[in-house]
Each structure stands twice: as C-alpha cells, then as structure tokens.
Amino acid sequence: MADSRAERAKLHQGQLDLGSAPASITESSRDASKASAEGRVVRVLPDVAAIDRTFDYVVPETWKKDGRAERLAVGSRVRIVLQGRRVGGWVVEDRVEPPEGVALRPLAHLSGIGPSAELIDLARWAAHRWAGPVAGFLTTASPPTMVDALPPTSSSKTALLPSAWSLNDKRYDEAVTPDPAGRPAVVRLPPGADPVPLVLAAARRGDALVLVPTTERAERIARRLRRAGVTVSSMPRDWAQAATGGVVVGSRAAAWAPVGDLRSVVVLDEHDESYREERSPTWNARDVVVERARRAGAACVLVSPVPSLEALIAAGVEPTDRRIVAPSRSEERAGWPVVDIVDRRLDDPVRSGLFSPAIVDMLRGEFGDPVVCVLNRKGRSKLLACESCGELARCDRHGSILVLEQARTSEQTASPGVGGLDEWMRCPVDDDRRPVVCDACGTTRFRNLRAGVNRVREELEALAGRSVIDVTADTPITDLAGPDTPALFVGTEAVLHRLERRVAHVIFLEFDQELLALRQRAAQQALALLARAARLLGS
Incomplete structure (x- = not known):
C-alpha cells in the first residue's frame, strides 16, 4: 500500500x-x-x-x-x-x-x-478582492471566439483628430493626465452634457478604454468616435482589433478587454449599477479598471452627474485632496432640467390616489408630449382601503395586508368588456380567500392605495382619455418608436432605459418610495433615477 x-x-x-x-x-x-x-x-x-x-x-x-x-x-x-x-x-x-x-x-x-x-495578474487580484475563481475572470477576459493571430496594427493614430473636434477645455486635459499617486479623477458631468469631448481628450493621449453602462449607448458613442476619425474597437465583437490599439468601447465586460498600450481609462456613469456583475463573484467593472489603470500608470477618469461614494474616496481620502473636475455653477445648472416637487402632505391619501390635480393637465398632453410616468411597482395592487371608512383590508387571523385577485369567468370571455370579473381578497400567509367586503362598515368598494403599473395604466387611460403603454424590461424597443405609438407611457424604471427618444415630461408618481426604501444606497439610487430621467428630457 x-x-x-x-x-x-x-x-x-x-x-x-x-x-x-x-x-x-x-x-x-x-x-x-x-x-x-x-x-x-x-x-x-x-x-x-x-x-x-x-x-x-x-x-x-x-x-x-x-x-x-x-x-x-x-x-x-x-x-x-x-x-x-x-x-x-x-x-x-x-x-x-x-x-x-x-x-x-x-x-x-x-x-x-x-x-x-x-490581465492574468489583474485576474488574480480580482479573485482575491471578490473571493472568486481566477478562471471566471479569465473567461471574461478571453475572446468570445478562438483567435489564432492578431490583425496588423492600424497605421492611423488616435491622437491625430480632425481640427473640428479640437478641445480648448483645460479641465478635460487635467482630468486625463495620469496622477503620480495612481488616483482616478472624478468628472461631475451633468446629464445634459455631451461626454464625447472628454473621450476625445483621452484619445489624444493614446490608446484608451471607455466603459459605458449599456451596449446600445456604447454603440452610439463608438459611431460618433469613428466619424471623428478615431480608430474604435467595439467589445466584444472587435476583441482582436482591440489588442492592436486605438480606442476600445464596451460595457461591463470591456473592463477586461485587451488594449494595445493603455494610456487612459474613461468610465461613463460610474454610479450605474449595471457595472456590477449580478452573479457571484459580484465584481464591479469600475473598481477593476481603477486598479488596472493604477498598475499601468494610465489616467483614469470616472464620469458621473451623481458620483458615488466609492468614486469620491478613490479620488482622495481627504475632501481637500480629491481630484474632482466640475463645471461652473451655470454650466451645471444648464445641464439639469427643472425639477418640480408636488407637495402632497395635505392631500387625502385615500381619496386622491396617485394622480395629483397638479399633473392631470400634463397627463392629458396639454403641456407637450410624450409624457412618461414612473412607478417602481409591478402587478396590479399591493394595498387596499375601504372607500367609505378608509379601513385597510387585513386578515383577521394574521393581520397581514390582503391582496386583491381577479379571475375572468366564461361570461367575460363570451362578452368582452361586460361584467364577468370574479374578485376576491387573499391572505398572503395561508392563501385563505375572503369576499371583497370591508370588516368595519360592510361596503364592497375599495380603493387601491398601492397600485402596480398594470392597474395604473388602466386608471391613466380613464383619467387622460387616451391610450397608454405600460413598459417593462421585456417590452421591445421597436414597440416604443413607431409612428402610431401613444404619447403616454407608464412603467417601472425600465421605461427610462427602454425609451430612445426625447420626451416632454417625466413624472415620478411616488418618489418617496425611492427615497425611503430599505436599501443601503436608496438616496444615491433615487438621485441616479433623476439623472436618467434628465437624459430623456435633454438639456
């Protein structure tokens, strides 16, 4: 043995x-x-x-x-x-x-x-930082298909840009200058400002890596850079070309893209949560490229209208020493739209519902179209109250909030739009059903205090007198851009990402739920929603 x-x-x-x-x-x-x-x-x-x-x-x-x-x-x-x-x-x-x-x-x-x-050394660092296997990071850093050889290096230089794109803003030149201590620079760019001049300033210094939250926006920026005469590689499609040099543009996985001679890194909307991998290990592309730029001695620029705490700390522990580049007060105000706050503290929450009288005319299109309504609640109803006495619908045994459910009967199928809706209230604890009757006063009419987007769409159509589209993450973009598309939209925050056209108004129907959410970054995420809405409105 x-x-x-x-x-x-x-x-x-x-x-x-x-x-x-x-x-x-x-x-x-x-x-x-x-x-x-x-x-x-x-x-x-x-x-x-x-x-x-x-x-x-x-x-x-x-x-x-x-x-x-x-x-x-x-x-x-x-x-x-x-x-x-x-x-x-x-x-x-x-x-x-x-x-x-x-x-x-x-x-x-x-x-x-x-x-x-x-990149292999960087993968070892990331594996230690996020407690994951090195092979997982190397898979992200590898080309999607097998590459036998790299193409010849392009003769065009990204530093030789057309004079039409020349930059006179010394603040951008300062931001793309490498820091001796390896710290990134934070550029507080308002949502209505154009980030391409900053990217071009980075391209002037040599090979650059540009991270963008979404692939759609990355393609738009890549097209603009190509029109400016810059050699651009879009990840992951142009993996082999990216290794030969130029400007590399991509989303989260592009943090591991090959770059010929990395001189600068630009992260647009560094606060965006799409930079964080959802699966374990939950690495963040922003943190990866900050470390990558530090190791390469390259400049790192973190761009955001609402910089995250991590970005500010990376730029300098002491506030007086941070590398923060911000526009003038007038420029920053011009890059943000006007935000009107509707104070509803004196409104009756039972009888007024989600729609304040102050926004009714706006919903009807009297102040311009399209109009977008945002409500981060899926489904139909989450909280019911009696229309007569205001008592909440609760389970007698568990005290839990009852959920309204509906089922269409055969009569409804035979005669669409004519009755036939069978309704009941269900306890979420034991699934016990009970009739739609108030225990306090006996009435059968209830008001939906926390309606989901599906129910809100129905109420909006009745209030505005026109068609409404409810938008979710599964809604095709083609359904939102046709000539016959209605001018009134409602949905979760996905509507801010799915729409690709300018709108006249964005209405957050219940912004308190964003500010008061039981999440660590609730305030930061709420401000990020405002920045995203501001992009739909334009400057």
Whole structure:
C-alpha cells in the first residue's frame, strides 16, 4: 500500500491510475520526465469551475517543428488532459521549473490567443478582492471566439483628430493626465452634457478604454468616435482589433478587454449599477479598471452627474485632496432640467390616489408630449382601503395586508368588456380567500392605495382619455418608436432605459418610495433615477 501511495505521488494529477502503474505506463512516465527536464514547461490554469489551481505541462517536440511553440506564450488558450478528459485552460506561466520526480503530460492542443500577462495578474487580484475563481475572470477576459493571430496594427493614430473636434477645455486635459499617486479623477458631468469631448481628450493621449453602462449607448458613442476619425474597437465583437490599439468601447465586460498600450481609462456613469456583475463573484467593472489603470500608470477618469461614494474616496481620502473636475455653477445648472416637487402632505391619501390635480393637465398632453410616468411597482395592487371608512383590508387571523385577485369567468370571455370579473381578497400567509367586503362598515368598494403599473395604466387611460403603454424590461424597443405609438407611457424604471427618444415630461408618481426604501444606497439610487430621467428630457 505504501508503494502505491508513493507511486501516485510521483504521477501528474491528470493520471487516472489509482494503484501500481503497469510497466508500460511507468516507462512512458520516465520518458516524459526525462523529456520535461530538457524541454519547455508551462504552467496551465484549467477552465474547470471546481479546480482553482495550476498544473505543469511540457510543450511537445512537434510544436517546435510546425511553429506552434513560437506562438505559445503567457495567456495562450490551450487544451490539456486532466483526470482522463480534455479540458481548456490558459498558460499563466512559461518556462517554469517543475517539481522533481513528477511525470508531465504534453499539451494537447493550442487553441488560440488569450488575455495578456497583465490581465492574468489583474485576474488574480480580482479573485482575491471578490473571493472568486481566477478562471471566471479569465473567461471574461478571453475572446468570445478562438483567435489564432492578431490583425496588423492600424497605421492611423488616435491622437491625430480632425481640427473640428479640437478641445480648448483645460479641465478635460487635467482630468486625463495620469496622477503620480495612481488616483482616478472624478468628472461631475451633468446629464445634459455631451461626454464625447472628454473621450476625445483621452484619445489624444493614446490608446484608451471607455466603459459605458449599456451596449446600445456604447454603440452610439463608438459611431460618433469613428466619424471623428478615431480608430474604435467595439467589445466584444472587435476583441482582436482591440489588442492592436486605438480606442476600445464596451460595457461591463470591456473592463477586461485587451488594449494595445493603455494610456487612459474613461468610465461613463460610474454610479450605474449595471457595472456590477449580478452573479457571484459580484465584481464591479469600475473598481477593476481603477486598479488596472493604477498598475499601468494610465489616467483614469470616472464620469458621473451623481458620483458615488466609492468614486469620491478613490479620488482622495481627504475632501481637500480629491481630484474632482466640475463645471461652473451655470454650466451645471444648464445641464439639469427643472425639477418640480408636488407637495402632497395635505392631500387625502385615500381619496386622491396617485394622480395629483397638479399633473392631470400634463397627463392629458396639454403641456407637450410624450409624457412618461414612473412607478417602481409591478402587478396590479399591493394595498387596499375601504372607500367609505378608509379601513385597510387585513386578515383577521394574521393581520397581514390582503391582496386583491381577479379571475375572468366564461361570461367575460363570451362578452368582452361586460361584467364577468370574479374578485376576491387573499391572505398572503395561508392563501385563505375572503369576499371583497370591508370588516368595519360592510361596503364592497375599495380603493387601491398601492397600485402596480398594470392597474395604473388602466386608471391613466380613464383619467387622460387616451391610450397608454405600460413598459417593462421585456417590452421591445421597436414597440416604443413607431409612428402610431401613444404619447403616454407608464412603467417601472425600465421605461427610462427602454425609451430612445426625447420626451416632454417625466413624472415620478411616488418618489418617496425611492427615497425611503430599505436599501443601503436608496438616496444615491433615487438621485441616479433623476439623472436618467434628465437624459430623456435633454438639456
């Protein structure tokens, strides 16, 4: 038994033999060990979720003859034999000294080019920072398809921009200048301001990486930069071209994009939550590029109308030492729309509902169209109160708020629009049903105090006297831009992201629920919603 354990200790982990090795395997292992002593050995990280360690492999002699050995480098994607099956992996170290007495297997296949050595080191840092596997970050940093070779470097230089795009704002030049201490600069750009001049200022200094919250907006900025004569690579489609230089534009995953000679990084709307990965590990693209720029000695610019606390701290711990670039007071006010606050503290919450008399004429289009209403509540109803006495509908046994439910009967199906709606109230604790009757006064009429967007759409149509579209995250953008599209929209905050045209008014029907939400960043997220709404209105 001791001999078997000793034999297994000398075998590569990819070996399947659990007992004494047959003579043929033992001899081949000795030959492989002898070859590894004289050959080139690389360290490979397998692309296997359950394995977060590296293994040594020898470069086959045949690769030296056909040129594959010359193309093999740190970051190359390869195929290896591990535990009896072929899996992918990345070369993370080259020309290493393997442990003595270990029989190495040869590399099985050279798949293509992968992340650079700098990105591999950054992936190790991110894995420690967010407690995740290194392979997960390297997958994000790798091209979506196999790349055998990089295209030739473009002869055009991003620093040679047309004179029409020349910049005279010294504040932008100051922001894109690298900080000796490696701190990023925070640019407080109002939502109505154009960020492209700042991106062009970064492009003047050389290869740049630009992060944008959404792919749609990234494509729009990329098109504008191309019209300005800048060499632009859109991620992830242009992964190979991005590695040759120019300006790289993309969303969250572009934080791991290859850049020829990184000189500057620009993060637009750094406060946006889309920069954070939803799956574990929940890494943030903003934090990744801040560290990446610091390691490369490049300038890092965090742009936002409402800078996050993390961005301000990264720019300098002491407020007096922070690298903050802000426009003048008049410029910043011009970049924000007028915000009217409707004080409803004296309104009757039961009888007035969601729609204040101050916004009725606006909903009817008398002050311009389109009009967007925002309510971050899905469904139909969340809170019912008696229209007569104002008593809340509660469960007798549990005291929980009852939920109104509806079901269409066969009569309703046979005669659309004529009665036939069967309604009841349900306890969310035990699903017990009860009639729609007030326990206090016996009336059968209730008011919906917390209506969802589906119910609000019906009430809006009755109040405004025109068609209303309810917008969710699943609503196609094509349904919102046609010539016959109604001019009144209602939805969750998704409506602020789905609409791609200017609007006349944005109405937050219940902004208190954003400010008073039981979330750590409720106030910051509420202000970010205002900034997003301001973009729909324009400056």
